[in-house]
Amino acid sequence: MAITSANQLELLQTAEAVAREKMIDPSLVVEAMEESLARAAKSRYGAEMDIRVSIDRKTGKATFTRVRTVVEEEELENYQAEFTVEQARQYMENPAVGDTFVEEVPPVELGRIAAQSAKQVILQKVREAERDRQFEEFQDRAGTIINGTVKREEYGNVIVDVGRGEAILRRNEKIGRESYRPGDRIRCYIKDVRREARGPQIFLSRTAPEFMAELFKMEVPEIYDGIIEIKAVARDPGSRAKIGVVSYDGSIDPVGACVGMRGSRVQAVVNELQGEKIDIIPWNEDMPTFLVNALQPAEVSKVVLDEDAERIEVVVPDEQLSLAIGRRGQNVRLASQLTGLDIDIMTEEEESARRQKEFEERTRLFMAALDLDEFFAQLLVSEGFSNLEEVAYVELDELLVIDGVDEDTAGELQARARDVLEEQARKALERARELGAEDSLIGFEGLTPQMAEVLAEDGVKTLEDFATCADWELAGGWTTVDGQRVKDDGLLEKFDVSLEEAQNMVMTARILLGWVDPEELAAAEAAEAEGDDVAEEGQE
Template structure:
């Protein structure tokens, strides 16, 4: 029996690539189970195997408990006073051990031992998979397609199987058993069968990883592949920059006669890849990202994170792309909301926006439409700008003299003071509830503005929509902050329903 134990440990350790100590612990558990079954009484058994000669010793074990504690399991527990008769040094929580006779096991007992051993080995294999692959989530892995299961693909990563779900496979991609494929490890899911490795071939991270593999300059940090956006199987855009002025980042990624970009394209089912030069100037970056379309001019709205891109009528369809693909990918790549328009559309939008500003200037500064129009043409869009822009800068306006500039500045200043007083008077009557005032991220002014618009409690705010907050006159708040405040107010809902608060985007969209 001793030699068989040593042989079993050696064989299983080699075949399953599991540490020998894990195998020995599994065999000890199996021997303990088999020994326990040989006794009519429900006892607790431990077995200890000598790692050198394979011999083992079974022990009957009692847990030491307090004298006044109830013996729930008399065959497995012993009071401290009785335990000290065996060993004076024992304390509550330790164990009394009594050696049992090691007897040979029959066929049924051996079969039971084998089942326990294989279960422990499977657990060890699962733990090993988790330990090996959880740190590698987000990494590109290579494997061979083993089989198809209900539309999903099983990939052999070299002794370990991974799942490539159908919805993470490039459309119209003809994957067949035996094909080698590369994908991003997106997650390690735990289920009843153990860890499940999940792969992804539609994530933009795959394009980044492929270029970093194909382009030596990227691995040497001579160039950086900054980001990517994809329409899987159809088109992708990547942004690159160079850390060496002598190296062209676009040319490095394209390769001689397009060899490098073609290699990446072949790996992702012929997906067309546009290589864009990154720029620290957001406007220039957007212009580059919209290539091959030519941009005439661009207007940036940093507050809204948006850009109005003006193109010639002949470039409109090219800049937008089929189904909006080009502008959508450019927007994802740059992180800006891009609006493509012609000169005519831009003028219509500008006139619409200007009319509101013009009316405001005419009313607050008591000026005619001509003077208001000149202010707008010179880039003024608020009373604060008129009041606080340096006097010398306003004097550069050809149509303005010193007297007019001083008068405009004074009127703007008076209008701002009047608005401030009106705002203060209006907020005096506001009565926000204590829970709204004390809410995380809330300030008194915002709470009062909400209160005078019938949003007086956290519950009221939780029921509000982002647009409602943005439409409150006098409340200067960004869309992002409005969403944040609403989601904070909804936290009690999440806790009550057992919903993860991190799923806030889905909740906000459904609202």
């Protein structure tokens, strides 16, 4: 087959027909034809030649050209596609390295094998273009709901026809024991779209929390309009869910709007989710208040939030414990997911026993350390004193409010407490030195003798050792392992050293050792602060 004037227009007609069928740009098909013809020409003229083909987009005429590039003499490798400046002078005026010389060559005759090869190149390019179009289309739709038709089920995974492609609903993304037959209509959430060698892979989900949020957006106009916002969703797919909503219009009740007239709106979502029970909860910026709402229908007596540990302690009446926990821990688990906090639930009786134990431990501490009788030690604990430091260094007036305590008694109490603390510091210092702690560490500002002792026991004996510590190694912290938050104990955690204080101490040690330039550090912190300000302005 030769590219002659008789079939030049057929190239363009074929390209347009293929483009219409595959819904891709006709120019992509023409480019594929150009590449396939160039490959055929190379097999005719030689694989080392740089043969290019250009098809006129109006007439369909195919022009075959040979391209040669001017290179340095020592870089000349391919004599068919490159030549030196000296050789180029035969064809060009004033050639320079990097210039190209283009000359037209006669069209090639396409034999049966060459024509088949050209066809394969065109089909491959068309498939790639079709895959790119499909990927771009569905990538833009990721995070939305799509309606499709079930084509088949493979090993529990459902293959769904979504119009211009196929998507997969994996078995772990189905609700409960859902089963589908070919031809069934199905509504899913596009969870992820990935570009893979075999084409774009579209992954669907019906268990994702975002699926429920998108369903509510479809059913509740106020959510779609932005008057009501879904702040958090937690699901036990097919069984129960909790959703936190907030209204930006004081005249609109977010819970009532989501429930709808006689529950019509929420019921539409429930039906789509196979009867999943949904608790709609008013969002509150105050996390303890939001948690109390999230644990409904259980009543909460007391909430204690530990922001550093991202944990919250909830006290409920004895008869409300099972209701707060829920069947198989479902209620507390969903509340934890909704708030992003680990929740410890205890009864009023358990909390009372724990507080009584703490009261007794502090009473014994004051009795032993300050040589007090039990009644007087209990008075101190009752007034909120929990350790010797508070007694030793508190303002005198705070001790005088205790019944039976005058200025002399208060002064004696503080003197005893300071004597005990000084003795403890002396023993800790001796122990730290025995363990090999150097003066550079012992004298470091911010470290007490007791801290130096604990560090030395762990092998941190010099300022260099201390400077290599991570802040969480000193202050402690939390790590998420397999979805569970695990406590990391810090060396100085029992001394109430915060993460920020640990960071400052470690950085100060590095500056003293010359590891860090304070000017560079200040410049980096200023740049980071400026970046944060810019980010905040962008959000506004």
